[in-house]
Amino acid sequence: MKRLMCGIVCGLLSGSWQTGQAEVADTIIQKMFHPYAAEKPTAAGLAPGTTISQDSWEAAKDYLPPEILDKIKAGDFSFTVQETTDLPVSEAYIEATKKNAEQVKISDDGELEGYVAGLPFPVFDPADPQVGLKAAWNLRYRDFGDAMQIWNVFRLIPESGRIDREIENYYVVAYGMHRPMANGENPNKWERDGVLFKELFHIMSPFDLKNTITLRHRHARDQDNDANWLYTPSARKIRKTIVKHEDAVYDSGYLNEDAFGFWGYVRGYDWKFLGERRLLAPIGVKAAAASFGGRANWYPTDPWELRDMLVLESTPKTSNYPYGKRVLYIDRQTFVPIYTLLYDGQGQYQRIIFELYGNPKYSPGNEQVRVPVFVGESMIDYQDKMGVITTITKALYNSPLPDDFFNLDKIVARGQ
């Protein structure tokens, strides 16, 4: 009876606490998610239509990291400037941030506590010793939509411009935890298994790799390793695999964890927040797919725009890592990394990864979506003179997938 009473009282208390829990202030929400609603950023000499090139880079010198500016000065590529695009993420995500962010903490083991949905940490206090780690968690839980399907072509292009490898993929990532409810439907169907998202890679061509499929389960707990499977068509079996995040894809220098700027474990790095900057960035692409040009066709050539960005440095905790550090330039409004600079163990600048996101209005089938639509990716390795370019054929966001889509038996059937 005592227990029952306690249950009722505790339940009531808990309920009252929940209804009375603190919310994030509207000003913070406004600054985080709608920074361009009232006014678009401007800078002298960077009016829309301005060309930034080898011959006219001076106006951009304070609005680009020196590593990128140097490449423009060297004539590697050029771009024009466009007006800043307002790209607010989904209302459900913003609402979830407002409701839940005040309760989120980082526990002693580095995991999130009290996180439900939305952006975990919309406030950045440079004096906070955990600000870097908080930014890393924000990166992990940025609004990627409930599901994203991408048809793309992955190419390895050396400096000669001749394509060394060309692989056509169908890529799907679907979240099953920590997603805000939208339209009355709960997308969090994998909570019981602790699976944050499931990710499938299906190679469509060339013929020797056709129907090779990989499946990954990323757990919500960062301490838990991914579960991976591989289906190969000639073996006609799906089998468990261990995928090392620091392994290079096709020996290209593009690591498994380099997807989307950073796709690895938060726990593997020391995170340092380097501050906020207003910078030029290739985002808000007004097309369904990004364009590439410049030296060896490695560079994004769609217009760039002024964005408020966060600069985050990650240093691997283990030795013998392919990178000494990486510096992510994260779009503040969407929390997607737009470019990531990678340095070797001696601090020498080595590579850059551009993650390109478009304006949903220009992406057929995604016009109503409120997340930045992925339109391409480019990794340029200056030491090895190699580019790894992903071009998008088609993207589809938040389109419902069958419940059995990621089942192992379905993957075998799909693999044929």
Next chain:
Amino acid sequence: MRIANCELRIADWCQMFLRDNYRCPLPLWERGRSALAPLCLALVSLFSLPSAHADFTYGPFSLTGNVQTQQIFRHPEPDKWSIIQQRNTLRLRLETDWIKEEQIFDTVAVPWLRSAHFVGLYRGVYDSVYDFQPGPRHEVFPYRGPNRLDGKFSDLTQGAAHALRFESIFREVYSDIEFAGIPLSLRVGRQMVVWGESDNLRMLDRTNALDFTWHGGGLGVETWDDLRIPYWTIKGLYSFGRVGPLSDVFLESYWVPGRWVPAKLGFLPGRAWSFPFTHPFVGSPTGGNFKLLDDTVLGRQGDYDQNPGENSQVGVRIGATTPRGFTFSLNYLYQRIAQDDGMNTTSLRGRNQCLLETVDCETAFDVALHNTELIGNGILPAEAYYPYVHTLGISASYADDTYTQGVVRMETIYEFGKPFADKRKPILFLDENNVPIPSGLFGVKKSDAWQAFVGFDRPTWIRTLNRRSTFFLTTQLFWQYIPEGTSRFQGQLSATDKVRNWEVVGTIAASTTYLKGTLLPIVFLVIDPINHYNAQFTWILDYYITPRLILKLSQSYFFVPGFGGQVDEGWGLGGLFRRRDETVIRLTYQF
């Protein structure tokens, strides 16, 4: 006749690294069809279709494939070599989603079907060695004595060569059908069914028998798709999803309704790249080769008709994953024995023409006399024998990311009633002095058998050799056990071949990627510690000249370290293939 085991192929390891080409073997009954008409048609279609991305699409149909040329050089000694294969292959893969969103080609509504996908896999082959007839006489097992050399390509009759030089067939033709409303899917048509966790060991992967005529010494160089014989099959899969704490729970079952054939054999000189044996039944007094009883044919047809009543093969399995990520399946198969799983069983059952101490056969002399009369008519007192066997099996895998950072795999089967040649049941015939003597044929005794393997895979950094990409290391330990006393069993390779209670084979392989994904090396070693440590070592290099043009180089060495005598081993390693070291050069254009 023992079918030497060729299943220890490491093509699957190659597949782990996404490099081998999709290829499919030719079933026996399709041999000899004219290749030219469909081949030409396919080529004309291929180059006239509009190109879209990397493949060809025509409305809802897509066509992909490759064109390949392969040369195999055999070099038994460093200064001796000869070309034994010059093979030209065209592969086409035609597919279409013919039901999408409950509509057949967007025209007819089929509300009970969610989707259906058609796949047709064509292979056309031209083996030019039957035309230019290269090489000296072939060496035969055991590579010693005056009879170590036998036929050569030029010994083939024109008809025999013509029958072997072409293949042309849609090897797999099937449709995947998904039902709406229930989590049931079917695959109907000619196909392969592959179960189990092992690489290249045929325990649960035994639904489709092997075509040994494709490339007997091609361990790791050829893919299993080239080696399996596809059958007309109905396969169903019911997906339960989550059941209690288990996820990915499914029930899968297949039925091969009659058109089943056992492992296909190739003999010298026609199949120089198959096994080192000439046809065992040559020299019939009536001309040509001896026949077997009841019109049975070794490697093709036992004493049954190919109909559902007499020749159905079935299998069923359930699979699931536990909350801790342990994936497993429980399997049951009821199939005829295909004679391709490496066990020293027999596919030839000797049968006396009368039973001793019956009215017509009062003495052993009478038995031998009846057999001798049969032999005089060009028929051996034996049948090709492929009895049904019950197989129970378990497979499992577990990824240990914490301690070993590797994947442990296992698979085991227990089979009931496998046929072994029984030395206590000799088939007698009369010698020139009318004395009954053993013919070398034996009756059969059945025994149960147990096979199992444990494997371990691990991506591993060896930065001194590759600073960017890990090496994929994989190793397997396989064993088999026959619980019966085996002293009465006769092995099938030679008169000295013993059937052992225990056999063990170990494999280890490594592969990685260099030159920005354009150079893909693999090395592997397969070793049989029971039979003088006879072994095979192979290296393979795939080089992508362009994304579409791939050069493959490989060399295989078969050896028995420190032992020069005859080694009767059935794995197809250094005992059986010891003078068959070979180099493969393959060029592939894919589209």
